[in-house]
Amino acid sequence: MSRARDRTAEISDLIQEVIASSVLTNERIARRFGLNVVAGQTLGVLARAGVPLTPGEIGSRVSLPSSTVTRVVDRLEGAGFVRRVPDPEDRRRIRVEPVPDRLAELASSYDGLSDALRRHNEAFDDAELDIVIRYIRGMLVATADVRD
Numbered sequence: 001m002s003r004a005r006d007r008t009a010e011i012s013d014l015i016q017e018v019i020a021s022s023v024l025t026n027e028r029i030a031r032r033f034g035l036n037v038v039a040g041q042t043l044g045v046l047a048r049a050g051v052p053l054t055p056g057e058i059g060s061r062v063s064l065p066s067s068t069v070t071r072v073v074d075r076l077e078g079a080g081f082v083r084r085v086p087d088p089e090d091r092r093r094i095r096v097e098p099v100p101d102r103l104a105e106l107a108s109s110y111d112g113l114s115d116a117l118r119r120h121n122e123a124f125d126d127a128e129l130d131i132v133i134r135y136i137r138g139m140l141v142a143t144a145d146v147r148d
Helices: 003-032 037-049 055-062 066-078 100-121 126-146
Strands: 082-087 090-098
Touching: 003 037, 003 100, 037 055, 037 066, 037 090, 037 100, 055 066, 055 090, 066 082, 090 100
Parallel strands: none
Antiparallel strands: 082 090
8 A cells, every 4th residue: 555545544534533523522512502413513604604695505505405404594593593684685585694692602612622722733833734724625625526
């Protein structure tokens, strides 16, 4: 086996461990707020979007059918994390936006993890961290078509 294949296997194994840890962390935090992990991840997608999204846009970004998106948005709205607002371009349509105070409350659950990563990153210089960032961005692009 070549060195590149060995490294790819090692990186793949480590990424799978990070993903498993992240899923379990996200599940634990979502439960704390009365949500399931799908609702929590959908809320994250909404927060990162930076603008209110239509249910169709949400469905495209999280790869869920419209009936599931409706249930997730209902659950998030019931828990006070999002609100439905009229679409300014088409009043027949709605958009979904996060409620900032509730979003901040949920986000604070990740403070310990963020602090731990910040401390870990202090062991690396900017050039090394730039390589990590470039690698992760490239990995997301390389795997975009095979995520489904």
